[in-house]
Amino acid sequence: MDMTLKQLPETEIAFIRRTGSYFEPQEHWGKLIHWASEHNLYPPSSQFIGISLDNPNDVDPHECRHDACVTVPKNFDKTGHGEIQFKMLEGGPYIVHHFYDTPEKLSEMYKYIFEEWLPEREYSVDKSRNTLEFNLNNPAEDPDGKSKVDLYVPIKN
Numbered sequence: 001m002d003m004t005l006k007q008l009p010e011t012e013i014a015f016i017r018r019t020g021s022y023f024e025p026q027e028h029w030g031k032l033i034h035w036a037s038e039h040n041l042y043p044p045s046s047q048f049i050g051i052s053l054d055n056p057n058d059v060d061p062h063e064c065r066h067d068a069c070v071t072v073p074k075n076f077d078k079t080g081h082g083e084i085q086f087k088m089l090e091g092g093p094y095i096v097h098h099f100y101d102t103p104e105k106l107s108e109m110y111k112y113i114f115e116e117w118l119p120e121r122e123y124s125v126d127k128s129r130n131t132l133e134f135n136l137n138n139p140a141e142d143p144d145g146k147s148k149v150d151l152y153v154p155i156k157n
Contacts, residue, residue, distance in 0.1 A: 002097065003097050003117070007092070007093055007094075008132075009091045010088055010089065011071055011091065012071065012072050012086065013071055013072060014036070014070050014072050014084050015051075015069040016028040017065055018067075021061040022107070023104075026068070028066070029068045031068075032068040035081070036070045041072060046071045046073075047135075049069040049133060049135065050133035050149075051067040051069060051130045053067065072086070090128075092157075093126075093154070093155050094153060094154055096150055096152050097109065097151045098151075099150075100148050101146055102145060106133075106149065106151075109151065114153075125155060126154040131153050131154065133149045133152075134151075136150060
């Protein structure tokens with residue numbers, strides 16, 4: 001498995017939070033993408049990031065929280081954006097895996113990384129920071145329906 005170590009800088013994001021099963025439709029992404037487009041926040045200057053805040057093995061699947069996020073530039077005017085919220089992602093070291101497969105297999109990759117790959121290495125997860133999914137494509141537009149995601153797993157120094 002291809003994993004690299006990267007240092008992520010502190011990053012400001014705009015986001016919409018959704019509560020519900022990770023496997024149900026994700027309408028909050030459409031709302032965020034529409035808002036981001038209206039504010040000229042799209043690649044390559046901005047990046048879309050998904051943050052799954054709960055482990056469905058520990059939390060009822062319908063209580064799982066997910067943030068659909070887009071990076072915003074410094075000094076972005078954060079007033080008057082309705083349901084859009086803002087926060088700062090803490091920087092630090094991450095193990096990064098480039099995932100390219102069907103969206104359903106992402107949960108299998110999480111399981112492999114956390115239950116097999118990491119325990120066999122000298123790294124330990126930094127539970128004070130979130131795992132981040134940098135979304136590099138839209139699977140609906142991919143010829144094979146696959147997701148291209150850089151999966152960032154926070155580790156301790």
